[in-house]
Amino acid sequence: MIRTSRRSFSSNRTIFLSALVLVTLTASILSFIDSGERFLYNSISWETKIRSSAHIRRPNGISVLVTGAAGFIGTHVSLALKSRGDGVLGLDNFDNYYAPSLKKTRRALLDIHGVFIVDGDINDRRLLAVLFDTIAFTHVMHLAAQVGVQYAVENPYAYVHSNIASLVTLLERCKSADPQPAIVWASSGSVYGVNINNKVPFSESDRVDRPVSIYASTKRTGEEITLTYNRVYGLSITGLRFFTVYGPWGRPDMAYFSFIRNILLGKPITVYRAKNHTDLARDFIYIDDVVKGCVASLDTSGRSVGSGRLRNETAPYRIFNLGNASPVTVPTLVSILEENLRMKATTNVVEMSENGDDLFAQANISLAEKELGYKPTTDLETGLKEFVKWYLWYYGKPFVQNRNV
Numbered sequence: 559m560i561r562t563s564r565r566s567f568s569s570n571r572t573i574f575l576s577a578l579v580l581v582t583l584t585a586s587i588l589s590f591i592d593s594g595e596r597f598l599y600n601s602i603s604w605e606t607k608i609r610s611s612a613h614i615r616r617p618n619g620i621s622v623l624v625t626g627a628a629g630f631i632g633t634h635v636s637l638a639l640k641s642r643g644d645g646v647l648g649l650d651n652f653d654n655y656y657a658p659s660l661k662k663t664r665r666a667l668l669d670i671h672g673v674f675i676v677d678g679d680i681n682d683r684r685l686l687a688v689l690f691d692t693i694a695f696t697h698v699m700h701l702a703a704q705v706g707v708q709y710a711v712e713n714p715y716a717y718v719h720s721n722i723a724s725l726v727t728l729l730e731r732c733k734s735a736d737p738q739p740a741i742v743w744a745s746s747g748s749v750y751g752v753n754i755n756n757k758v759p760f761s762e763s764d765r766v767d768r769p770v771s772i773y774a775s776t777k778r779t780g781e782e783i784t785l786t787y788n789r790v791y792g793l794s795i796t797g798l799r800f801f802t803v804y805g806p807w808g809r810p811d812m813a814y815f816s817f818i819r820n821i822l823l824g825k826p827i828t829v830y831r832a833k834n835h836t837d838l839a840r841d842f843i844y845i846d847d848v849v850k851g852c853v854a855s856l857d858t859s860g861r862s863v864g865s866g867r868l869r870n871e872t873a874p875y876r877i878f879n880l881g882n883a884s885p886v887t888v889p890t891l892v893s894i895l896e897e898n899l900r901m902k903a904t905t906n907v908v909e910m911s912e913n914g915d916d917l918f919a920q921a922n923i924s925l926a927e928k929e930l931g932y933k934p935t936t937d938l939e940t941g942l943k944e945f946v947k948w949y950l951w952y953y954g955k956p957f958v959q960n961r962n963v
């Protein structure tokens with residue numbers, strides 16, 4: 559009985575993944591042809607696709623440009639918006655910071671649900687102009703970024719390109735759009751850096767001028783840049799300080815994801831610990847909870863008001879913590895994974911170097927609760943169970959040793 563259901567589970571997975579691969583391939587070929595055609599031949603089919611994807615299908619719906627739509631959070635937010643009838647157009651450059659194949663599978667998933675992702679870079683001003691000339695976006699959900707705290711040590715330039723230059727290019731376009739969209743964008747809980755306030759949990763009104771990584775500094779800089787565009791050009795801005803977001807279709811570079819992969823492969827995992835031997839802890843937050851916070855931010859964003867001298871309104875400028883208000887140590891994260899997999903991890907405990915990682919994070923979420931109705935409902939045990947289920951479905955336990963994530 560168990561064997562039969564396992565076999566049918568496995569064959570359903572194979573069929574679904576094969577279908578996704580097929581859609582991915584077709585989408586890649588079409589998008590390759592189309593992105594070329596758009597500029598060479600002014601392709602009608604490309605324009606039809608973006609119009610259809612961004613088309614609003616409910617009363618009082620919104621039309622959202624989602625940057626980083628093939629990313630982890632971008633995929634989930636795009637699906638949530640599309641399923642309630644909003645118009646959604648994705649933009650993603652499919653960079654290879656982690657496996658582009660996972661991003662392409664996410665794109666295929668979105669394609670099935672009617673969300674089209676334009677393959678392009680936000681720094682491409684010409685492309686942005688075409689998109690904004692074609693669609694009157696009411697909102698921009700800016701999630702595209704160079705992520706990863708550790709990678710910033712290796713390649714700081716990628717963070718300047720993606721988190722600062724791109725942000726300015728996008729804001730410039732939004733500033734001159736008519737109507738101007740409202741902008742919700744991804745900042746980070748890492749802006750709290752060294753706990754100079756000497757208090758937990760971290761609140762939005764705390765000082766954030768001691769970042770400990772290039773990643774965090776680019777996110778903090780983004781908060782200053784967006785504030786300038788809000789004051790000078792009247793753009794409505796909401797910055798979301800995401801804490802450690804996890805879940806199905808997640809990012810392979812994150813600890814929980816690499817831990818499961820190594821445990822299944824029987825490889826050791828590295829668990830960092832502070833110099834004084836205390837465990838590191840994070841405010842892990844499940845993707846579905848974060849998506850609700852993102853959607854509520856769009857719904858309550860208010861309007862951009864422009865920069866004319868006669869304007870008598872001020873555009874909103876908001877910042878919210880999106881965490882779980884309930885930190886968990888990294889060793890506890892490992893033991894939850896072990897329980898779910900019924901496997902023991904081989905753990906190397908390593909004292910953390912001065913590499914820019916924070917020791918502890920806990921979000922105060924009362925402002926988001928009050929203004930957005932944000933209320934996380936998924937604890938780490940429940941969320942990781944969902945993640946493990948997805949991981950085994952997506953990569954398949956028996957084949958995991960041959961798969962490259």
Ligand SMILES: O=C(O)[C@H]1O[C@H](OP(=O)(O)OP(=O)(O)OC[C@H]2O[C@@H](n3ccc(=O)[nH]c3=O)[C@H](O)[C@@H]2O)[C@H](O)[C@@H](O)[C@H]1O
Nearest residue numbers: 705706707746747748801802812813814828829830838915
């Ligand atoms: O915006 C943010 O706030 C960031 O959130 C996330 O950063 P973090 O909260 O640091 O998550 P993550 O890397 O999963 O490490 C979790 C814990 O495991 C520890 N850790 C990590 C790796 C390892 O091999 N061993 C280990 O102990 C590690 O020291 C830490 O204590 C995103 O990754 C980052 O891209 C960015 O989005």
